[in-house]
Each structure stands twice: as structure tokens, then as C-alpha cells.
Amino acid sequence: MTIIPEIRVATNSDVARCTELLEVLFSQEHEFIPNAEAQSKALSVIIRNSEVGRIFVADIDGVIQGMVMLLFTVSTFLGKKVALLEDMIVAPAWRSKGLGTRLIDHAVNYARREGFGRITLLTDSDNDTAKQFYHSKGFSKSGMVVFRKLLDEGTTMTNSEDNARMCQECGYVYDPAEGDPDNAIKPGTRFEKISDEWACPVCFAGKAMFDILV
Ligand code: FE
Secondary structure (H helix, E strand, O other): OOOOOEEEEOOHHHHHHHHHHHHHHHHHOOOOOOOHHHHHHHHHHHHHOOOOEEEEEEEEOOEEEEEEEEEEEEEOOOOEEEEEEEEEEEOHHHOOOOHHHHHHHHHHHHHHHOOOOOEEEOOOOOOHHHHHHHHHOOOOOOOOOOOOOOOOOOOOOOOOHHHOEEEOOOOOEEOOOOOEHHHOEOOOOOHHHOOOOOEOOOOOOEHHHEEEOO
16 A cells, blocks of 8 residues: 655644654764754744745654755855755654655755755765665765864764773773774764674673763
């Protein structure tokens, strides 16, 4: 059976459910930790201010099972409006059922119709599924590299350096930038994302024996 979701623009009453979906997304991505208050605040700002962007949701029988957003800006190069595609997420139970395709097609068609010249998006460098998906949708990888400067000291966006952990048994340091490739942990894997089955590669102590390295 083909599921036909209704793709529509998010409204205020969708904020709580979209916040839940973002929690799923940020738990998957290496660089982000979910914060429901921050997410619902930002979603409300976008919904209230149509010049900032649009949030599209996939509604199945009254429940939102996927979302994507376009945030608007301008390109001096193109001399046109352009959009950042952000927060593309489908609820885990609804993956591989065409929802992602419908959401992205809807966003692309919207941008085209409204005269936007380009859509840019970021994805985790090791997320092959996402990369293949965007490629199949006509996105191509840019040669540019992302640089960031966090302006709020209190922000808990993690980066690979500040998340090193030390084994309290033997002193082995887990560096997320390096991962533990001998034990199938790819470089760039945050300590929190490692399976609980994993153990210190030196002394075999469990994950609980690791403390944050300060
Ligand atoms: Fe150890």
C-alpha cells in the first residue's frame, strides 16, 4: 500500500511534535545535543516569521512523521534569494516509505516556484545514507568546507576535541576525532554514541570506567 502523507506548512500547534522529531535528529548527528526548549523556541520563531523560512511537515492521519525546513537568505553571487535546507527528519518507524522523498521534493518545488536560486544543506560527513539520498535528489557535494565560531559560551554543541574520555583503569584516552577503527568505531564518533558493548581496547574496562578528560 502506498502511503500518501499530506505535506503542509507547519503551524504553532505542530511545535511540540516537531521538537520531538528534532530530538531524534540531533541524537543521530555527531555535533548536536538536543535541547527541547531551544528547539521549540526556534521552531516558533520560524513559524511566526514567514520571511525567515518555511517548515514543511509530513502529516499522516493527523500525526507528523517527518519534517524539513528551508531558511531564507540571499546570494550576491546569484543575485537571488537562496535557501538553507535544515532539519530533514523522518520518524524512525516511517523510514524507507518515501516520506523523505516527498518532503524534499516539496521543499525543492516550493523554492523553485518562489524564485530561489539555490538550496544548500549540511550533513554528517560519515552519513552515507543521507549523502546517497541527497545525491539521488540532485544535490552535489561542494568543495567548500564548513567553518564555525560559537558566540555563546554556554552552548553545548560538541566538537571532537572537547569530548575525549580517559579510561580510569589504564589511562587509555578515547579521542572522538580518531575513534577506535580496530573495533569498528569510525573517526568522528562521539563517546556517547559508542555502543555499550564496547570496552577499553587496552584493558577491556567497560564504558562506565571512562571519565571526561579535562
Ligand atoms: Fe583501559
